[in-house]
Amino acid sequence: MNIGQAAEASGVSAKMIRYYESIGLIPKTVRTEAGYRVYSDKDVHTLRFIRRARDLGFSVEQIADLVSLWRDRARASKDVKRVALEHVETLERKIAELQEMAGTLKHLARHCHGDGRPDCPIIETLANPEEIDTPGRTASRFGPLAKPAART
């Protein structure tokens, strides 16, 4: 099977297959005399594994770990679980970060007329974070400002 067919069958683009090979995530394949890469069904199976792991958001580095755990029939399931749960933590941190952004924006947008007039708490808060809208009740969502943190 050529790379195009392997790509089709696995859902991983030919470009990415070559890339994964170049970084060592998958081994170098056999080549035809003309230099074409040749893939077996087993290779396609591996590629599918990789694609599913990507779909779950694992980094290539983590996938390398997962693939080698997969290959290792004496693996300890706790090692797999650890990789997975670490990733879950990363995902949840990211989710919380995005939720904070969305929450702040929705709060601001709720108080923006959204008509032809120029006054707008969104722009005003960006310009001057001292909680100008709804003075009093609502706690400052923009106080310490979504931490300058992990810009991932």
Added chain:
Amino acid sequence: MNIGQAAEASGVSAKMIRYYESIGLIPKTVRTEAGYRVYSDKDVHTLRFIRRARDLGFSVEQIADLVSLWRDRARASKDVKRVALEHVETLERKIAELQEMAGTLKHLARHCHGDGRPDCPIIETLANPEEIDTPGRTASRFGPLAKPAART
């Protein structure tokens, strides 16, 4: 004020200030005879605006829009609101995507012993997505597979 002081005062790194200038997000500054960039308090104010917008996850492109709306005293608040709500939608799509990943993984991890034994539904599902764990009750979280979508 030199770039280092402007960076300090605004929370935007000197590197990024130069970058923002290079892509036209902020105008070219005055320079001293020696070629040093010089910043005013007004410039720092703009940089702070930009930083807050970044903290809320706006792209540089959106920030360019926001800055020009900010400058435009005849702006319509609906234009600001539109930019904000579009971004909220993007954030929420992203959040949903990450939540699906995290949900799937937590589900799988819940059924993984996480001990020294090799059998592990996480790796097995990656290898063969035909819902091997808890056969029966639980709906396939891995059926159509987290869509190959937006790998942002």
Added chain:
DNA sequence: GTGACCCTTCCCATGATGGGAAGGTCAAGG
């Protein structure tokens, strides 16, 4: 043998950011 595809490698771009090198500038203290 020719056209329609396929494959190869190589380079470039993305987005926002940091690292670092090589060299110029400035202010303070000796």
Added chain:
DNA sequence: CCTTGACCTTCCCATCATGGGAAGGGTCAC
């Protein structure tokens, strides 16, 4: 006046996973 250290300048490279595209060669069916 000169040195030193902190700052500035530009330029290039790296990140991460992915796609685009060019230039050149291979394969196959008609």
